[in-house]
Amino acid sequence: MEEEIRPESLEDALSTLAEAASTPARDRKRKVSTTVDAITASAFNHGLDSTSLIAVVGIVTKKNELDQTINTTLVKNLYPLQRVSSGAVLVVVGSLGSGRGKPASSTQVALVRWLVLVQEELQDAACLSALYGVLFSMLDTISLRASLCHLLALITERKHVKPFRIQQLLALSRFAVEDPALVGLLNVYGEYYPDVVVGSASSGKSSKFTYPDPEWRSRLHSIQEVHARSDAAIHTADPNGFRVARQGAKRSKISVVPGLHTHCSDEHSVALENVDSVNEFVEKLESVVLPNQLVAILKDPLLQKYLVLKPSVTATKRIELWLSKALEEEIKLIRDGFGMTSHLSEVLQGLFNYTRYTKILLPSAIHFLEMYLPLWDGVSNTAEIFGLLAYLPISLFLDVRRRFFSAAEAAVIMHASEPYESLVALYIDLTSRWAQHIGSNASDRSGADANTPIEAFIELIDHVSTLVLSILCNPTSSGSTVSAILRFYQTLAAVLFTPANKSHSIPIVLPPAQVVYLLLFTSSLSELSRLLAILASYKQAFEASISATIRHPPATTNRFNGYLMDACNLFWRSLALRKSDANAFGCFCPESVQPSLRDYLETLDPEYSLVSSFGLSQNHVLSSLSVAALRALEDQADEEGLDLNTRHAGPATRRSLTKLDKDGRQTGLSQVHNLYFVAYSDEIWVYQPQFPTQELPKEPSFIFKLPLSTPGLPGYIDPQNPHGINNVVIGFLGNEEIIAVVCDDGDVIAHYTQDFNDAVERRQNPDSLDAPSDDPFPVFFHANVGMSAWGLAIHTEARMIAVSANSDGITVFAFALAKEEERSFQRTQREDEATGCSGGPGVSNLDDEERTWKYWDISDSRTEVKDSSVWYGNTGRPLSDDHEESLYDNEDEGEDEDEEEDEEEESVMGGYPGTVGDIHERPEDFRSRVYVSNSPSKFLLPPQTSTLADRKDRLFLDDDRVCDNTRRPIRPVPKLPCPLLFASVADIYLLQPWSNPGEPASCSPIVALADSLYQKPSEHTSRCNVFDRFNLSAQIPDLGVIVLASQKGRVAVLALTQVQTQVSEPTGDSFVRKVVRTVFAYRLDRILPFHSQEKAGQRPNAPLLGIAVGPIQGTAGEGRTRRWRLMLHYLDYTVLSYEIGKGRDDVLGVQNLIV
Structure with missing residues (x-):
């Protein structure tokens, strides 16, 4: 071979x-x-x-x-x-x-x-x-x-037939008598000039x-x-269609549709066969004569172009006559039981090509389809039959369905192997063409028939939606069928944006709720993505029509609002199946079923929650992408040298990310002893900073592991570290300083700092050989609040510890001393205060002389907080201080500021009443604005029952409005017994105390500082910009200083100030009087790290994970301590230390100690 x-x-x-x-x-x-x-x-x-x-x-x-x-x-x-x-x-x-x-x-x-x-x-x-x-x-x-x-x-063409050639052929035929080849060529010449007498020369064989x-x-x-098969260009006609199509590879097949031939042309006319290019077609268009068989238009693109450009009633009748006869013969043969001929496929293919080109379905074709579909087997020529049906003219769909689609659907569903996909594809084409017809002819409709096309279009969509719902409920439907369904709704949404719909005449027809929710719970990521894209397209269509003053029925917009709200609740808000939100349907899941679903999830894992099981991180379709994205971020952090103490075990949620961010990264300084505490996981590492640099030793003095109240406690968030520390607070409970921690499993543990100090001193004794973690530490207090605990506050005078957790309340533990000189507590009283909120991230007490305790429910705060896509670290708490002797007086201090501050230490200074103090060489990448207002409406949101997540700009519609951000009446500012300083994401506010019983609380001025830590993005700190929010705080009452820190690594040092001013006060009898009022304010005194440190690259490219303040060693117990240390702890273990103090002139100073 x-x-x-x-x-x-x-x-x-x-x-x-x-x-x-x-x-x-x-x-x-x-x-x-x-x-x-x-x-x-x-x-x-x-x-x-x-x-x-x-x-x-x-x-x-x-x-x-x-x-x-x-x-x-x-x-x-x-x-x-x-x-x-x-x-x-x-x-x-x-x-x-x-x-x-x-x-x-x-x-x-x-x-x-x-x-x-x-x-x-x-x-x-x-x-x-x-x-x-x-x-x-x-x-x-x-x-x-x-x-x-x-x-x-x-x-041979007409142009080739010349007299001299005829004479030469006649001469040759005389010498070659009866040569068949010459006689045949002469006969061809005779077809072009039949009047030419060639004598007996052409009479031979x-x-x-x-x-x-x-x-x-x-x-x-x-x-x-x-x-x-690999080159579609083989044997195709001229790609531009300006040449007569001739059969190539299939020439041997007998065709029932005749080819294009012209036998009646003369020397002044042109046959289409002689046209070879578009230029020649344009030049000879008026001279072209019609071919012998006009039905050749079914397969010849050049003849199609000619009749479109020069329509002829006669030509159309000739084509109709041929088609009607041929198709009637086919119907007759099928009815007589002979079946269809082999030529029907060719005729239907040609008819479909002609219809696709002209966009008009011939009456003979419409009559044939009506007669043929009840006899159709549902398999043969499906593409051609459905292609012709897609060009049916728009009319009432009920009539169209009766005449055509009922029989077609029955035949396809009965016999075809993949019936639903082809049916949906048919309705996609029909919907697109009917929508284009409505949009293109909107200005031509008037009178009683004006709404007929729109009614027909709506009836068509309703029918398809019913068919789609039955398909989705069929367990045998394939992925390709679902893809076709999504393509139908994509087409339905896309036609709303076509140029033909400039007048918004095409109605917006929503898919049924059952279809939306069946696809919303799909197991295919691509199907889910396409569905959400369809909903987004519908929303854009609503917005465009509303801007054009097109009104939609309230039921339509409410239904679409429900789709969007349910989708948001499922994937973004972790509130699956919730019906309490406006317009939400809860995915039509009956409330009686939801307890059973929750019970089932708990049998799988107690950590599973029904409302969050469909979110981005736990959704069975999206969870793998969420994990991959989280791992990529963690890997990127490792590549950039950012040490991750703990990796997320998954699934990632906002709470778990917050938990991960806080685990093992809490710091605190003792106010009595030289002890620096750092919480890692479920351990407390204790250091002794060196004097005077405050440098930390390489190894801790000892490590203390927290005890468990009960093994296997529920309620935690992180299954990898259920006993991890969430928050650390050091403060005085009565006269004794304690360190209190709250854990992920709900444990609340407190120790005396004196015990830690004693252990350090024993370790410093060279005679002691015990390991640091072997020292027994008596637990002063140990309890559990049942859920993951976050907020922690110590009330000094009332001897109480307040704890907020992932529950709807705050737990307060009250203690009583047996004798004034004893350290032990005889009893503990527990009180649970209901707040109506869940998962309060922070709680703070207000120390007052009456020793009452209060809490501030921040979930009901009217403070406007900017949105953030990153997790929260240690949530800031409202700061209050009633030590008026620590406040600066602006009038006494302003003269010496400029001389005392140096360029390295100063960023921005400003104070009430709205003036900004002198700034020394202020860098361009810093900015700050000071606002003073007597109206809280600029800074406070109106009261409402929804949560913070509900107050975001809504994506859904409210009747005919796209967004509903209407401001509601303002709630009066609470009556405050002292100034209240609090921070939002980037701004700082100070509310005045309520002092006059006859004065409305809203009259008190509000001092605000906007973008106080703003900094132009730079390559060195770009990674930390996502953490830009105030979330860490500390107080130095002896200096009248409050420290606010952003997790991106910058710290604002605020000096509390006050000023005496005259205000007008109503007397109640239509008179006013002038009174002197003390207005409390603050000054942004320093921004840390210093600008020189920023330029030198000493600020780490890592988030700030903790701040701690405490007296300089050896200065405690001297009354009002005038020298304090501030320690900034970063994720990469860098610690920046500063000394804050006052000189004899009472001017605040900040000095860098060590990096």
């Missing part, structure tokens, strides 16, 4: 053949027959591409050293894989005739026969027409005459001009059909 030659080896074989063709046989070193066999085998099996074909033609069209058998074999195997180029045709024609370098006559005959075979495969059909005179002049060559007459008969080798043509068709 001969070896099959691959294209890469065919080139070598052709080179060898070309060398052998110029080498005499006696001088060849190897047999040429092997090379010829390889080339012919490759040509017969795969065909020859253009390059190889030119190479072989170039060899056989010259006189060569190959024997005649090889030349004939090569010509017979010239199977073109692609269309034959004009260059190859010129080479072949140029080799014909007599001459010194011409090939043998038998080779020339084979080449002409080859031109006859490939005449329909030419790249440029005009090439042979241009060579007509050359070919005609060779008719006197007897050996070539028969083949040349066949070729000329195939390419004429040739039928059959193809010389039908098997060769069949083999060529097979080769080209195989190649056509």
Whole structure:
């Protein structure tokens, strides 16, 4: 068996053949027959591409050293894989005739026969027409005459029929009596000029001009059909449609639709067959005559273009007549039980192509579909049948459904293998065309029929929605079917944005709620993404129509609001199946079912929650992406050298991210002892800072592991570290300083700092060999609040500890001393205070002389907080101070400020009443604004029952409004017994105390500082910008200083101030009086780290995880301590220490100690 030659080896074989063709046989070193066999085998099996074909033609069209058998074999195997180029045709024609370098006559005959075979495969059909005179002049060559007459008969056009050629043919016929080839060519000439008398010359036996080798043509068709699967351009008509389509590879198939032929043209008219380009078509458009068979329009694009540009009633009637007769015969045969003929597919294909081009379904086609669909088997010609149905003119859908779609749906569902996908695809096309019709003809409709198209369109969508719902409820529906359903609603949403809908005439028809929720709980990520994109498109359509003053029924907008609200509750808000929100449907999940679902989830894992099981992190479709995104962020942090103490175990939620951020990264300084506490996981590391640099030793003095109240406690967030510390507070309970911590499992633990100090001193004794963690530490207090605990506050005077947790209340533990001098407590009273909020992140007490305790419910705060996409760290708490002796007096202090502050230490200074103090070389990347207002409306949000998440700009609609951000009446400012300082994301506010019983609380001025820690983004600190929010705080009452820190790594040092001012006060009898009022304010005294430290790169590119303040060593117990230390603890274990103090002139100073 001969070896099959691959294209890469065919080139070598052709080179060898070309060398052998110029080498005499006696001088060849190897047999040429092997090379010829390889080339012919490759040509017969795969065909020859253009390059190889030119190479072989170039060899056989010259006189060569190959024997005649090889030349004939090569010509017979010239199977073109692609269309034959004009260059190859010129080479072949140029080799014909007599001459010194011409090939043998038998080779020339084979080449002409080859031109006859490939005449329909030419790249440029005009090439042979241009060579007509050359070919005609060779008719006197007897050996070539028969083949040349066949070729000329195939390419003859009216322009070629000339009198001199007729005379030459007559002369040749006299010498070659009754030559069939000459008689056949004369008959072709006679068709163009029937009045020309050719005498008895054409009365002889004429040739039928059959193809010389039908098997060769069949083999060529097979080769080209195989190649056509990878090259769609093979055997297609002119891609521009400006040339008459001729059958190529399927020529042998008998066609019921006739080809385009024109036999009635004269020398002043042009036949479409003679048009070869768009320029020629435009030039001769008015001279074109109609062909004999107009039904050729079903498959000829040039005739379609002509009749579109020059419509003719006569031509349309002729086409209708032919189609009606042909289709009626098919209906009759089917009804008589003979079945459809093999020609019906060709007719339907041609009819569909014609309809697709003209966008008009002929009346004969409409009548045929109405008669044929009840007889249809639902399988044959599905693409053509559905393609025609998609062009049905718009009318009342109930009538259209009765006449066409009921029978079509029944046939397809009964017999087709994938019925639903094809049905939905049909309705996609029909919906798109009907919508385009409504939009394009909106201005033409008037009167009683104005709403008919819109009603028909709505009826169509309702029918499809019913069909879609039944498909989705079918368990056998495939993924491709669901994809088709989504494509339908994508199309329905897309038509609302087409140019045809500028007047918003296409109605917005929503998908049924059941369809939305079935797809909302899909197991495919792509399907979910496409559904949410569809809802977003609908929202844009609503917004566009509302801006155009188009009103929609309230039921429609409310229903769409429900879709959006339920989707938000599922994925973003972790409030799945909730119905309490406005317009929410709760995904139509009955409330009676939800307890069973919750019970089932608890059997799987107590940590599972029904409301959050469908969120971004826990959704069965989205969880893998959430984990991948979280891991990528953690890996990026590792690559950037940012040490992660703990990796998230997953799934990631806002609470768990907050928990992860707080775990093991809480700090505190004792106010009595030289002890610095750092919480890592469930351990407390104790350090002794060195004096005077406050540098921390490399190793802690000892490590203390927190005890468990009860093993296996529920209520934690992090399953990897359920006993991790969430918050650390150091303060005085009565006269004793304690360190209190709250844990993820709800444990509340308190120790005396004196015990830690005693342990450190024992460790410093060289006689002690105990390990640091072996010292027994008596637990002063140990309890559990049942849920993950976060907020922690110590009330000094009332001897109480307040704890907030992931529950709807705050737990307060009250203690009583047995005797004034004893440290032990005889009893503990526990009080649970209901707040109506869940998961309070912070709690703070207000120390007053009456020793009462209060809490501030921050979930009901009216303070406007900017949105943030990052997790919260240690949540800031409201700061209050009634030590008026620590407040600065602006009037006494302002004169000396400029002399005392140096460039390195100062950022921004400002104070009441709205003036900004002098600034020394203020860097451009810092900015701050001071506001003073007597109205709380600028800073306080109105009271409402919804949560903070509900107050965000809503994506859903409220009747005819896209967003509902209407401000409601302002709640009065609470009556405060002292100034209240609090911070939002980036702003700082101070509320005045309520002092006059007859004065409205809203009259008190509010001092605000906006963007106090703003800094232009830089490459060094870019990673920390996502943590930019005030979330850490500390107080130094002895200095009248409050420290507010942002987790991005910057700290604001505020000095409390006060000023005496005259205000007008109503007396109640329509008079006012002038009174002197003390107004409390503050000054932004320092921003840390210093600007010089920022420039030197000493600020770490890591979040700030804790701040701590305490007296400088050796200064405690001196009354009002005037020297304090501030320690900033970063994630990368960098600790920046500063000394804060007052000189004798009472001016605050901040000094950098060590990095």
